[in-house]
Amino acid sequence: MNDRAGETVLRLSGIEKGYNRGKPNEVKVLRGCDLTVARGEVVALVAPSGAGKSTLLHIAGLLDTPDAGTVEIAGEALQDKSDRRRTLVRRAEVGFVYQFHHLLPEFSALENIMVPQLANGVARGAAEARARELLDSVGVGARADHRPAAMSGGEQQRVAFCRAMANGPKLLLADEPTGNLDPETSDRVFSALMQLVQETGLSALIATHNLELAARMDRRVRMNGGLLTAG
Ligand SMILES: Nc1ncnc2c1ncn2[C@@H]1O[C@H](COP(=O)(O)OP(=O)(O)OP(=O)(O)O)[C@@H](O)[C@H]1O
Numbered sequence: 001m002n003d004r005a006g007e008t009v010l011r012l013s014g015i016e017k018g019y020n021r022g023k024p025n026e027v028k029v030l031r032g033c034d035l036t037v038a039r040g041e042v043v044a045l046v047a048p049s050g051a052g053k054s055t056l057l058h059i060a061g062l063l064d065t066p067d068a069g070t071v072e073i074a075g076e077a078l079q080d081k082s083d084r085r086r087t088l089v090r091r092a093e094v095g096f097v098y099q100f101h102h103l104l105p106e107f108s109a110l111e112n113i114m115v116p117q118l119a120n121g122v123a124r125g126a127a128e129a130r131a132r133e134l135l136d137s138v139g140v141g142a143r144a145d146h147r148p149a150a151m152s153g154g155e156q157q158r159v160a161f162c163r164a165m166a167n168g169p170k171l172l173l174a175d176e177p178t179g180n181l182d183p184e185t186s187d188r189v190f191s192a193l194m195q196l197v198q199e200t201g202l203s204a205l206i207a208t209h210n211l212e213l214a215a216r217m218d219r220r221v222r223m224n225g226g227l228l229t230a231g
Contacts, residue, residue, distance in 0.1 A: 007039040008075070009170050009203040010060055015069035017055055029055050030066070031226030037171070037203045042194070044214035045207040046231060047223035053207040054175055056223070060205060061173045062090045074170055091120045095164030097193075099176040101156040103148040109135060109159045110144040116166045127166075134162035137199075138192040154185035161193055165200070172197065172204040179209065186210070 015033040020026045029052040037043050047053045058064040059071060062078055071079045073093055078086055103112045113131035118124065135141045138158040140151075148156050157177065164172055177193065178186035190213050197204050206217065214220050222231035 008036050009039050009041075009073065010035070010037040010205065011070075011072040012036075012056075012060060013070045013072075015056065015059060015066045015071070017052070017059060017064070017066050021067065029226060030059075032069070033223075033226070033228045035060075035205075035221060035228055037205055039170070039203055040201045041219065042197055042204045042206065042217045044217040044220040045205055045223060046209070046211070046214050046220055047207065049209075051223045052226060053223060057096075057173045057175050057205065057207060060171075061094045061096055062086045091116065092167055093170045095167070095169040095172045097157070097160050097164045097172065097174040097177040099179040101148065101160035103156060103160060103163070105148055108145050108147055109140065109151070109162075112148070112159060113162045113166050116163060120167050122167075130166065131162065134165055135159070137196060138162060152185075153181050154189050157181065157189050158192055161189075161196060165196060165202075168200075170203060172202050172206075174204065174206040176207055176209065178213065186213070190216070 012033055012035045015030050017030040018026050018028040033056060045053055059066050065079060070077055073089055076089065078089060104115065107115065110128065110131050113134060114127040117127035117130060132141065132144060135144050138161060140155050140158050143151055143155055151159070178189050181189060194216065208214055220231045221228045
């Protein structure tokens, strides 16, 4: 019996999205995107700049709503749910990593990873223990008390992964997570990410321009003309 392996963690169906709707300068970005990501699967989202990757990731991560189509996370349809329900699911089930780490500059690495846990109702001691464990797992435990500005780009990005993983999400969404790093650092950070994903059985949708990194993921989808195709 292999039900869990077959579980769909993310299902996007018929997603459409435009900006400036109804105005003469309307930009129709997504024209009916379909995508499923199974439990434990790492999918590369490959697309040229401006194709709509960020738009799709924001919709998948419940940060934005589609004009049409459905978004299911762990089997729950969320496109029409209340803001409160969407926020709860986002906090508990979704982790985000951005191209530029977006860490809070006035907080230490440790605190950056504690913040989402505290917002999710985790007790302080448990949040700190989890943060330390995550930092150790990606080799930056010694930087726990440092602020982002005192760390290298690769270290900052590993801290950003830890923050995304803090609440034990089912789904990791990453928008060019190694895009601002040099090739060697990018490779190291990506390997740390893949290891974390494999150890935790997480599902991930990772947008990248880097075809070598895309080739190391389980599956690739390409975005073109507002649609997704297997690639
Ligand atoms: N708030 C907005 N208002 C109007 N147009 C927008 C808005 N946000 C994005 N767009 C347009 O939608 C299109 C897709 O943007 P998006 O950021 O999703 O692309 P992307 O594939 O992530 O690009 P990049 O790789 O350059 O980050 C672009 O043409 C962009 O200019």
